[in-house]
Amino acid sequence: MNLDFSWMAWTWPTAAFFTVIALLLVGMGVWEYASPGGNPRVGVLRFETTRGDRLFVSLLGSAFIHLAWLGLVGPSLWWALALSVVYAVGVFRYV
Amino acid sequence: MEKTWNNRAWFLVLPVLVLVAFSAVIPLMTVVNYSVQDTFGNNVFFWAGTEWFEELLHSNRFWEAMTRNLIFSFIILAIEVPLGIFIALNMPKKGWGVPVCLVLMALPLLIPWNVVGTIWQVFGRNDIGLLGYYVNALGIDYNYVQDPFDAWVTIIVMDVWHWTSLVVLLCYAGLVSIPDAFYQAAKIDGASRWAVFRYIQLPKMQRVLLIAVLLRFMDSFMIYTEPFVVTGGGPGNSTTFLSIDLVKTALGQFDLGPAAAMSLVYFLIILLLSWVFYTVMTNYDAER
Numbered sequence: 001m002n003l004d005f006s007w008m009a010w011t012w013p014t015a016a017f018f019t020v021i022a023l024l025l026v027g028m029g030v031w032e033y034a035s036p037g038g039n040p041r042v043g044v045l046r047f048e049t050t051r052g053d054r055l056f057v058s059l060l061g062s063a064f065i066h067l068a069w070l071g072l073v074g075p076s077l078w079w080a081l082a083l084s085v086v087y088a089v090g091v092f093r094y095v
Numbered sequence: 096m097e098k099t100w101n102n103r104a105w106f107l108v109l110p111v112l113v114l115v116a117f118s119a120v121i122p123l124m125t126v127v128n129y130s131v132q133d134t135f136g137n138n139v140f141f142w143a144g145t146e147w148f149e150e151l152l153h154s155n156r157f158w159e160a161m162t163r164n165l166i167f168s169f170i171i172l173a174i175e176v177p178l179g180i181f182i183a184l185n186m187p188k189k190g191w192g193v194p195v196c197l198v199l200m201a202l203p204l205l206i207p208w209n210v211v212g213t214i215w216q217v218f219g220r221n222d223i224g225l226l227g228y229y230v231n232a233l234g235i236d237y238n239y240v241q242d243p244f245d246a247w248v249t250i251i252v253m254d255v256w257h258w259t260s261l262v263v264l265l266c267y268a269g270l271v272s273i274p275d276a277f278y279q280a281a282k283i284d285g286a287s288r289w290a291v292f293r294y295i296q297l298p299k300m301q302r303v304l305l306i307a308v309l310l311r312f313m314d315s316f317m318i319y320t321e322p323f324v325v326t327g328g329g330p331g332n333s334t335t336f337l338s339i340d341l342v343k344t345a346l347g348q349f350d351l352g353p354a355a356a357m358s359l360v361y362f363l364i365i366l367l368l369s370w371v372f373y374t375v376m377t378n379y380d381a382e383r
Contacts, residue, residue, distance in 0.1 A: 060370065
């Protein structure tokens, strides 16, 4: 069987992006195995979130940070990436 | 007795994972790949980086379509949810009227979207349409082909006609699940009709209302077929919603890169708004 995925138009940057997402999910799985229960808590948003919720909020927020940077500042996204990492750390710490 | 843990049961989830991978994950990955490239067909792609995203975020056409979409969804929710609750409250709870009402309510939901569009396209016409002809006979200048306001009214009325039934059926399901004891207790306390609604019926309907609001929001935000059939996005661009614009870009102009970038931004906005709706409503429910 010849599996041809050329129609998916893979590039190295997008492959790296999805690899990072996959690694994050694997990491969350390992974290859950080591410390089961999802660590639910009520943070600054005043509703209960688990680790999975916090990852989702981090990823979604990071996507909007990158879009806002592109729209308001310019095409160089390294600062947006740094801001997203700071944002994700904040989410995991305080949300 | 000690509980037996068997994680091999997770393998039973595999078929669903495969299904989701082929129907959602792989197409989404492809869209991400397309969004950073350009193509002239023949499976040949050129790296474009973030160019399509920048172009999109600075495009008036995109923001205008987005604004139209948000206004449309807001109007739809503001009409369909209260109207759905009102109809559900007034539907019979027992007797022969129940199946009659349920069938009548289900009918619009059974009609395919393009057929609904065609029905309203003909219904609203001035020359042969029942609605268009009689509205004009009343002295109101109504022409959805030429007047943007009339086009909006037609699309909104069509959507209300098509989808209010869904809200009604969901609310009705919530209402009939309330035990009689609640109403008896309210009667003993001398509760008014409003108090019964506010403190018994509305809280009991909250879960189904959450589903109704989410479904109607997502569906109205992604609306394509009905306005496309009725107005084709016109007059001018007055009813060009994001989905119509997206199809024009992807299939009309064959600009797959810009269309993929637009799809992703569209997807992220729907994801964000749905998450906000879901979180707000489930947490309000948990607090009660």
